[in-house]
Amino acid sequence: MSAPATPRRSPFARPSKDDGPRASLRHLLPFLADHRGTLVAVALLSVVGAxxxxxxxxxxxxxxxEVQSGTGLGPLVWAIVALVVVTSLISGYQHYLLQRTGTAVVASSRRRLIARILRLPIAEFDARRTGDLVSRVGTDTTLLYAVLTQGLADAVGNxxxxxxxxxxxxxxxxxxxxLIVLVLGASIGAVVVLSGRIRVAxxxxxxxxxxxxxxxxxAIGSIRTVRAAGATERETASVTRLADEAYGVGVRIAKVSALVVPVAGIALQVSLLVVLGVGGLRVASGELGIASLVAFIMFLFLLVAPLGTFVGAILSVNQALGALGRIQEVLDLPTEDADDAQRAAGVVVDDTDAAASAPAVEFRDVHFSYPDAVVATRRRAEGEARRALASVRVDASAIEDDGDEAGAQVLRGVxxxxxxGSRVALVGPSGAGKSTTLALIExxxxxTGGAVLVDGVDVRLHDRTALRARLGYVEQDAPTLAGSIGDNLRLASPDATDEACEAVLRAVNLGDVLDRSPEGLDAQVGEAGVMLSGGERQRLAIARALLAAPPILLLDESTSSLDGLNEQRMREAIDAVATGRTLVVIAHRLSTVVxxxxxxxxxxxEVVGVGTHSELVASTPLYRDLAKHQLLV
Structure with a gap:
């Protein structure tokens, strides 16, 4: 059944309360503060130019x-030439300063956005589309350029x-x-009425x-899957539909702009006709001299020119404020560590005897529910996955359902x-909450209830940076960053030597990756590690964690992509580095954790059993069934 048609929105529709956070000119001030010296210079130049x-x-x-009186014109002609030259030079230099400052404002706004985005809580990334965040850094910030280059900064001169x-x-x-004021007043009123619609659009x-x-x-990130599934045309249609929707909103802006832009031209034409008609009559009656009429007409053009700039500025500023609202929405989000300083006040985490007596990791009656926004995003992604699976005739019911509907508890009293110094394994069926457990440790x-402790201290009292320095985390689908092998290895250990990097690579059986390229550690891995196999990417992620050698290692299905030989080599490498360290390992293959x-x-x-392999086989039916299916009992 097709979805109901979305009602067309008039370009003159009033802003809705659901249009999101709005920005005003005061929100621009932080972006301009670093360039106030240049802006003052531009304003002074504007005064001189005016x-x-x-x-x-x-x-x-x-x-x-003077012509009418028959007096010589020499000095006056040179005065006009000098005024024209000086005005042109000032205008050119002012234009350069505005262009440079506009570019600098875009760059500084991008730096602020990047710094904020990379410090947002993980929940924000789980609840938002990555492409939308990228668009705010790239496209939205570009619109700030128009604020300075199209009339706002030289408003003093105008x-x-x-x-x-x-x-x-x-x-x-x-x-x-x-008469002129009446004509121009009507045009300004029309601009003000229409400009607010542009910001919303x-x-x-x-x-x-x-x-x-x-x-x-x-689509690009999954291009191999798309091609293999024969879904190229469907993905093309899906992305094209999004492009068409963006085009439709652009047309809406164009409709409003089409009404605003001619206003200045119409105002000038009508004003000029009024001056020529009425002014001509007044000259004929002797109430106004011809020289005064010419001067009045020149001043009329000078009066209307700033209005034209004002109209253009209204358009560009409202477009920029529409984008600034999206930028400000991200800048107003609290960073992940916003309250860490308060929470960690007076807390010291070390390896003294007192700290050593506490477990490395402890969960005390932990409850947890994902935020509703995260659940909604996961449901949307799940819907896309179901549609993709249905298009290639795969049973959509095979998709894992974590039971993460809004408000549902993912962990219940864990x-x-x-x-x-122990090795602890988390096992259980998909959707049991194992990966969420590691996410809470990190x-x-x-x-949302209970407490997670590291070294005897609630993790909410740890400084996040200090906490994560003690944790080595290898996620289930650990990404490989575009760049070199060395770049990936040194992500957590920037000061590691080449010798240490090569040693850890050979320990996880990645020596052949080094040997097959003369560039060694400088060999590129491609976008998302496309030049490596799945198993090699997984081993590289483990090598990164082993190189950092933290006191606690968290491994989420860290050997799921490895064959038997590489899995054995990996276990040996982990055993070698695990001496004196705590390992918390998630595994579906019980043979790796027995x-x-x-x-x-x-x-x-929920936790339904705790013990050794032999104890759990005897006491926990679920574990016994898992072991039977994997031929371990």
């Missing part, structure tokens, strides 16, 4: 008067020209000025561009201890 511009009609008026022209016209002929357009970036990223999320000091069996977010 004075030389306003002087030109007065000199022309004097020229006409305001002076406008005010000076207004005063001069009032002195020359107040009656003509009154721009925000909607930028949101669509973010969705488009997410769609392109998804309690266990991992003594220092403080990607905080428990010799663990402690095995924690989880099911549906």
């Amino acid at each position: 004075v030389t511009t306003l002087a030109q009609p007065l000199v022309v008026q004097q020229v006409i008067a 305001a002076l020209i406008f005010l000076g022209a207004l005063i001069a016209m009032a002195v020359i002929d107040p009656v003509l000025l009154l 721009t925000r909607a357009q930028q949101a669509k561009v973010g969705e488009l970036a997410s769609g392109v990223e998804r 309690s266990f201890r991992a003594p220092r 403080r990607f999320y905080d428990a 010799d663990s000091d402690l095995i924690v069996v989880m099911d549906r977010g």
Whole structure:
């Protein structure tokens, strides 16, 4: 059944409360603060330019008067030439300063966004599309450039020209000025009414561009799967639909702009006709001199020119503010470590005898539920996966259901201890909450009930940086970063020597990767490690953790992609580095953890058994069934 058609939104529709956070000009001030010196210089140049511009009609008026009286024009001609040259030079240099400052504002806003995004809580990444965040850094920040380059920064000069022209016209002929003010007032009112719609439409357009970036990223990131599934045309249609939606919102902006842009031109034409008609009559009646009429017309152009700039600035500023609202939304989000300083005050984590008496890791009646926004994003991704599976005739029910509907508890009263120097395994069916358990140890999320302790201290009291320095974490699908082998290895150990890097690579049986390229550690791995096999990427991730050699190692299905030989080599490498360290390992293949000091069996977010392999076979039906299926009993 097709979805109901979405009602078309009028370009004149009023802003909705659901259009998201709005930005105002005051939100621009932090972006401009670092460039206030340059902006002051631009403003001063604008003042000088305004004075030389306003002087030109007065000199022309004097020229006409001198011609009528038959006096020589030499000095006045040179004065006009000098004014024109000076005005042009000032305008050119001012343009350069504005372009440079606009570029600098875009760069500084990107730095601020990047710094904030990379410090956001993990929940924000789980609840948002990556492409949308990328779009805010790239596309949205670019619109800030228009704020400076299209009239806002030189508003001082334009305001002076406008005010000076207004005063001069009032002195020359107040009656003509009154008529002009009526015409221009109507045009300004139209601009103000329409401009607010542009901001709303721009925000909607930028949101669509973010969705488009997410769609392109998804398709490119899964290009091999898409090609193998014969889904190229469907993915093309899906991404094209997003592009068409962005186009539709762009057309909406164009409709409003099409009404706003001609306003200045119409105002100038009508004003000029009024001046020529009424002014001509006043000249004929002797109430106004021809020199004064010419000067009035020149001042009229000077009066309307700032209005044209004002109209352009209104368009660009409202577009920029629409994008700035999306930027400000991210900048207003709290960072992951926003309250760490308060929580960690007075807490010292070390390896003294007192700390050594506590378990390395302990869960005390831990409960946890994912935030609703994260659940909604997962459900949306699951829906996309179901549609993709259905398109290639795979049973969609095979998708794992973690039972993570909004408000559902993923962990329910989980309690266990991992003594220092021990090897503890977490086992159980998919969706039991094992990976979530490691995420709580790493403080990607905080428990919603109970407490997670590391070295006897609640992790919420640890400084995150210090905590994670004590943890080596290899996630289930550990990503390989674009760059070299050495770059990936040194991610957690930037000061590691080449010798140490090569040693750990050979320990995890990646020596052949080094040997097959003359570049060695500088050999490139390609985007997302595409030049490595799945097993090689997994071993590289483990090597990265082993190189850092932290006191606690967290391994989530770290050998799932390895064959028997490499798995044995990996276990030997982990055993070698694990001496005196605590290992918390998630495994589906029980053969890799049967010799663990402690095995924690989880099911549906609860601990259903704790003990050694032999103890669990005798006491825990779920573990016994898992062991039977894997021929271990």
